[in-house]
Amino acid sequence: MRIKDVVAFLEEKAPVWLQENYDNAGLIVGQTATEVTGILVCLDSTEEVIREAVSLGCNLVVAHHPIVFSGLKRLTGRTYVERTVITAIQHNVAIYAIHTNLDNVAHGVNREICQRLGLLRTRTLRPKEELLCKVHVYVPATHLEEVNTAAFKAGAGRIGLYDECSFQVEGTGTYRPTEASQPYSGAAGIRSIEREYKVEYLVPLHVRHEVLAAIRNAHPYEEMAYDFEPLLNEWQTVGSGMIGELPEPEELLTFLQRVKTTFGSGAIRYTRSQIKQVKTVAVCGGSGSFLIKNAVAEGAHVYITADVKYHEFFDAGESMTLADIGHFESERYTIDLLSDWLAEKFPTFAIRKSGIVTNPINYL
Numbered sequence: 001m002r003i004k005d006v007v008a009f010l011e012e013k014a015p016v017w018l019q020e021n022y023d024n025a026g027l028i029v030g031q032t033a034t035e036v037t038g039i040l041v042c043l044d045s046t047e048e049v050i051r052e053a054v055s056l057g058c059n060l061v062v063a064h065h066p067i068v069f070s071g072l073k074r075l076t077g078r079t080y081v082e083r084t085v086i087t088a089i090q091h092n093v094a095i096y097a098i099h100t101n102l103d104n105v106a107h108g109v110n111r112e113i114c115q116r117l118g119l120l121r122t123r124t125l126r127p128k129e130e131l132l133c134k135v136h137v138y139v140p141a142t143h144l145e146e147v148n149t150a151a152f153k154a155g156a157g158r159i160g161l162y163d164e165c166s167f168q169v170e171g172t173g174t175y176r177p178t179e180a181s182q183p184y185s186g187a188a189g190i191r192s193i194e195r196e197y198k199v200e201y202l203v204p205l206h207v208r209h210e211v212l213a214a215i216r217n218a219h220p221y222e223e224m225a226y227d228f229e230p231l232l233n234e235w236q237t238v239g240s241g242m243i244g245e246l247p248e249p250e251e252l253l254t255f256l257q258r259v260k261t262t263f264g265s266g267a268i269r270y271t272r273s274q275i276k277q278v279k280t281v282a283v284c285g286g287s288g289s290f291l292i293k294n295a296v297a298e299g300a301h302v303y304i305t306a307d308v309k310y311h312e313f314f315d316a317g318e319s320m321t322l323a324d325i326g327h328f329e330s331e332r333y334t335i336d337l338l339s340d341w342l343a344e345k346f347p348t349f350a351i352r353k354s355g356i357v358t359n360p361i362n363y364l
């Protein structure tokens with residue numbers, strides 16, 4: 001198994017194009033053709049974690065946080081980032097980061113948090129918009145099935161938990177082949193009247209070229225008629241944060257105490273509100289202040305996140321308790337998530353979880 005096989009698997013789970021534009025997810029150190037000896041999963045690929053990988057015989061570190069965010073202009077070991085990269089290169093250890101792309105998929109960081117809290121009926125708190133388009137294609141009845149199959153296989157027609165979604169309506173198409181054409185049916189200079197279907201599929205923008213190529217391959221016409229339309233729709237399964245419900249309401253402080261224990265928080269900073277009983281809970285692993293207003297608007301009783309600044313606590317208002325449980329703590333189960341994925345995909349391979357607590361914050 002080579003690094004590129006691991007990368008391909010992880011990017012099928014959490015495509016890199018879903019990362020935020022400030023992020024630097026992907027292979028940061030190393031070469032894709034290198035044979036993998038073992039994988040060490042961690043939150044932060046610090047110098048200590050690289051040394052741990054070496055001692056365990058692992059030459060690939062899969063981290064949640066990218067060690068390099070902005071560019072490196074020199075590698076002299078002045079910062080912990082430079083020292084980590086130098087150590088990794090010296091020991092032939094590759095570093096791969098799966099960050100906001102893992103935050104933004106419905107089965108990623110936030111689902112793991114929801115599961116640990118026992119939340120049901122979970123959905124994305126702020127789905128992403130403008131990542132979808134619609135294609136209409138005009139297909140002769142003889143090739144409807146072939147075109148459908150090709151389009152679905154290329155990634156068209158997926159809506160939430162359903163795939164192979166399309167809408168098709170029968171109609172009549174006309175065309176007149178010119179002398180230079182080689183028509184599938186009909187003859188030059190004579191108007192053809194064909195029984196055709198107009199088929200519509202929802203297509204993620206990033207695969208539209210692949211979908212178009214697949215449809216074109218399956219379509220019999222020399223000139224295929226089609227339209228792509230941009231959509232403003234939200235993509236329900238892609239976006240930031242999650243919201244769900246507890247099976248039974250819990251008293252606020254009892255719930256927060258359970259959160260503290262579950263995530264091993266040294267302290268939880270929270271706001272008082274009118275909420276006494278908790279049923280609806282929003283979550284966002286890591287720095288989630290940008291979703292406070294969304295959590296309020298969606299009716300969350302408690303919003304669990306981290307890295308909240310003093311003034312941002314006021315934004316929670318009276319209708320919701322905002323709880324900062326710590327960045328490391330909120331994402332700690334991401335290590336289990338990633339190692340479970342990798343162990344399931346590569347069952348005979350050494351997948352190790354880092355034993356080093358990389359949380360730089362201590363509580364007194």
Ligand SMILES: [Zn+2]
Binds near residue numbers: 285286327331
């Ligand atoms: Zn984080």
